[in-house]
Amino acid sequence: MSEQILSAVHGVTTMLFGIYCSAFFLGIKPIRKNILTMFLLFSGQGLLYVIDLALFGETLANMSYPLIVHFPLVLFLSVHYKYPLISSAVSVFSAYLCCQISNWTGLFALAITGLQWCYYSVRILTTTLTFVLLYRYVFRSTKTIFTKNARELSIIGFLPFVYYVFDYASTKFSTLLYSRNKAVVEFMGFAFCIAYLVFLIIYFQEYENKQEITQYSNLREMQLQSMQNEIEQVKISSQRLAILRHDMRHHLSIILTQLQNGYPDKAQEYIHEINSAYDDTIIAAYSGNEMLNSVLSIYHSRFTDRGLSLICNVSTGKELPCSDLSLCTILSNALENSMHALEQLESPSKWARLTLSQKKNHILFQLENPVEKIPAFVDGVPVSTRNGHGIGVRSIIYYVEQLHGQCHFSIVDHSIALSCESSSDTGFSLPDTIHTFIHRKVLIKIMNIAICDDEILFTRELSSLLTHWAEKNDFSLTLYPYSNGDDLLTALRTIPVDLIFLDIIMPLLNGIDTAREIRSMGLTVPVIFLTSSREFALDSYDVKAFHYLLKPVNTLKLFSVMDDFFKTYHVPAETFVAHTADGFCSITLNDVDYLEAQNKQVLVCLSNGTTLKIRELFVKCEGVFTPEKGFFKCHRSYIVNLSHIKQFTRAMVTTGISSVPISRNNYSAFKDAYFSYMFDSNSG
Incomplete structure (x- = not known):
């Protein structure tokens, strides 16, 4: 038995x-x-x-x-x-x-x-x-x-x-x-x-x-191609220089003849023409770093040969805080991508603006250029479906990671931005921010959505529907799929999202408990619950859910909910990146109660009582915290948030946490700005 x-x-x-x-x-x-x-x-x-x-x-x-x-x-x-x-x-x-x-x-x-x-x-x-x-x-x-x-x-x-x-x-x-x-x-x-x-x-x-x-082979191929382009440009410059040297005797003879015949204006004009020809053979001194000068000079010539405009504003020292080769490789890839984008542009205005500056152990690298079409994004990175394309972006990411930096691609207003950050104690301080801006005539709306569901097929179906809705409404959409609540909670500590689709019935940590954890983290991100049963509807209100959808999701119902979400949360929180003693921090403008000038620093007082000392000029803050954004300079040393004002007199403004003075000369303008702001905000 x-x-x-x-x-x-x-x-x-x-x-x-x-x-x-x-x-x-x-x-x-x-x-x-x-x-x-x-x-x-x-x-x-x-x-x-x-x-x-x-x-x-x-x-x-x-x-x-x-x-x-x-x-x-x-x-x-x-x-x-x-x-x-x-x-x-x-x-x-x-x-x-x-x-x-x-x-x-x-x-x-x-x-x-x-x-x-x-x-x-x-x-x-x-x-x-x-x-x-x-x-x-x-x-x-x-x-x-x-x-x-x-x-x-x-x-x-x-x-x-x-x-x-x-x-x-x-x-x-x-x-x-x-x-x-x-x-x-x-x-x-x-x-x-x-x-x-x-x-x-x-x-x-x-x-x-x-x-x-x-991957290593692709990156080396990109480096080799960049070096070949630079060598080819050097050869062209050498040939031009040899021709100019050979023709110098003839040029001097022509100039002498024009001077002898009493035509100094023509001689001067001819000298300018010779100088222009010599400009293509000279490595311009953009900065104190020779390798950087060489790369920028070569790409400036390549842009010019293609009828493109490259505007450079560079201020770096002879010694860079990172490897010269690494920075130049990243710069070459960015400029190469910019050049190809401009060649596809139908608009006659084909320009790229490069700003490169060094502050102690940090480098600021910003590159702007218009494009014909905004690229698609996958996991926050722009991708291309064309053969042979996309290596430059992967190369930039690879080298920044090798140098212990961080990359982030995002869309800001009319622009697509690539941002790279690193701390100075790693031995590499490549760009606190590297931006590649891509301009478009219409407003590009952006949205980051997390989907947490243990059913892969449903996640794919929902992603497809959301992508369709985004394309229909001219959104740039980035989706972050997760199969369980623990992975979602871990990701939310580093990845900002605008909306979360959260399945209620999941193993281990269910959707309701996951939402409670999200709220306990202090996050107010809207949550849309997904489930095949109505029994959890009441629980969803405890965590302030935005909506509750039953599976299988109806397309028209989903689109209607997304339209309601956009109408409710369509105003993005504007931020200001400021330099502090510990590095850089992002400040949400609406969280600022008031700003106070203190010598060469600015004290930023937030509505929660926190104060930050930022290493920025007060005049720069005036250009950010403007009346159009709900701020007013009520005193030569103070800028106040109009939406946070509780009451005011001729001499003092009282906010939610403190009081700041109003100068006698600014009172009339302040009063007009305050009532104009209150009227506009209430009528809007």
């Missing part, structure tokens, strides 16, 4: 092992929904096998096992989870091969003890241990491998497939291998399985190395 129970448990664990391994090899996430789905499949297949066993006996049931379990499993993974048929087949064959570990150890135990219950017990324990090891060390590698093309998957799946056919032909449909000791014969399966798992790990490592080499 005990042997029959162990035999049944062995059958159950083996079938479960095969089904779950097949799924996890493909990369199906081990979340509650998928686990339950696979268990229902196991229940159905197990029932069919029991019926087959009762009707036809163990021998025929084992022979028909592929028709009951393996082939339906391949079709289920392909149809339900949308994986290619060959990927599903290779995963099933691989899972079958892994079953041979427990098979061999069980037979080995049987050969030693001669006890059938030992055979089943060892197989059950080995199956469980093998699954744990696969889950911990192997499944992450196979997830990437099984996404390869059909040719590579054929190579990967050849060994499991051959063994699958061999095993059924020699053990299930015949007893060819069991003419002698089973433990010796079954060692072949054990050895095959170990070799295959080692092969998967090595293959994954080689794949990563190949990707790294490919």
Whole structure:
């Protein structure tokens, strides 16, 4: 009786092992929904096998096992989870091969003890241990491998497939291998399985190395192309200089003749023409750094040859706070991208404006240029679908990361901006901000949306609908998908988002608890809940949800909710980046209560009582905190936020946290500005 129970448990664990391994090899996430789905499949297949066993006996049931379990499993993974048929087949064959570990150890135990219950017990324990090891060390590698093309998957799946056919032909449909000791014969399966798992790990490592080499090769190719362009430009300049030297005698003769004939104006005009010709052969002194001068001079000539305008405003020292080569590589890529963008521009105004300045251990790099079309963004990075394009952006990101910097691409008003930041203690202080601005005639609206849902297919569908809505409403949209609440909470500490779509029913941390954690972090970002049940509607109000959508989401309903969201939150919070003693910080203008000039610094008092000392000139702050933005300079040393004023007299303005003086000469203008602002804000 005990042997029959162990035999049944062995059958159950083996079938479960095969089904779950097949799924996890493909990369199906081990979340509650998928686990339950696979268990229902196991229940159905197990029932069919029991019926087959009762009707036809163990021998025929084992022979028909592929028709009951393996082939339906391949079709289920392909149809339900949308994986290619060959990927599903290779995963099933691989899972079958892994079953041979427990098979061999069980037979080995049987050969030693001669006890059938030992055979089943060892197989059950080995199956469980093998699954744990696969889950911990192997499944992450196979997830990437099984996404390869059909040719590579054929190579990967050849060994499991051959063994699958061999095993059924020699053990299930015949007893060819069991003419002698089973433990010796079954060692072949054990050895095959170990070799295959080692092969998967090595293959994954080689794949990563190949990707790294490919990226390195692309970057080196970009560097080489940049150097070739620079060398070619030097050759052209040398040829021009040789020609000018050769013709100098003739030029002097012509000038002398014009002077002798009494035409000094013509001689002077001719001298200017010669100077213009010489300008192309000279490396201009943009800064104290020779390599920087060389790169800028070369690109200035290349811009000019193409009928483009490059305006440079550079102020750096001889020694840069980072590697000359690294900065020049980043600069070359940015200028190259700018030049290509201008060549595609239909407008006759084709210009690029470069500002490069150095402040102690920091460099400010700003590049502006108009473009014909705003590029698409993926994970916050502009991408191109054209062959050979996009390497420059990847190169910039690569070199900034190598120098311990940070990159951020964003759209600001009419512009697309690339920002790079780094701290001075890393030995590299590349651009506190590197901007590549791309101007457009219409206002570009931007939105960052996080989607947190454990259903991949639903996330893809929702992303597609949101992208369609964004295109329809002229939005630039960046989506951040997350499969669980923990990942979302971690990301929100560093990634600012404008809206969150949050599934309520998720494993571990559900949507309601995730929203509570978001609110406890002090974040007021709007949340739209997603669920297939109405029972959580009341809970959603506790966390101040913006809306509540039932699955499956109706397209028209979703678009209507997004329209309502835009009408409610369409005014973006304007910020001001200020220099402080600790580095740089971003200040939201609406959070500022008032500003006070203190010698060469400015004291910024925020509405929450916090004060910041920024190293900016007060006159610069006047250009940012303007009446158009709701601020007024009520005193030569004070700028106050008009929306924060509680009351005022002829001599004093009282805000929510303090009082500031009004100068006698500014009172009349202040009163007009205040009432004008209040009228406009209330009528708007």
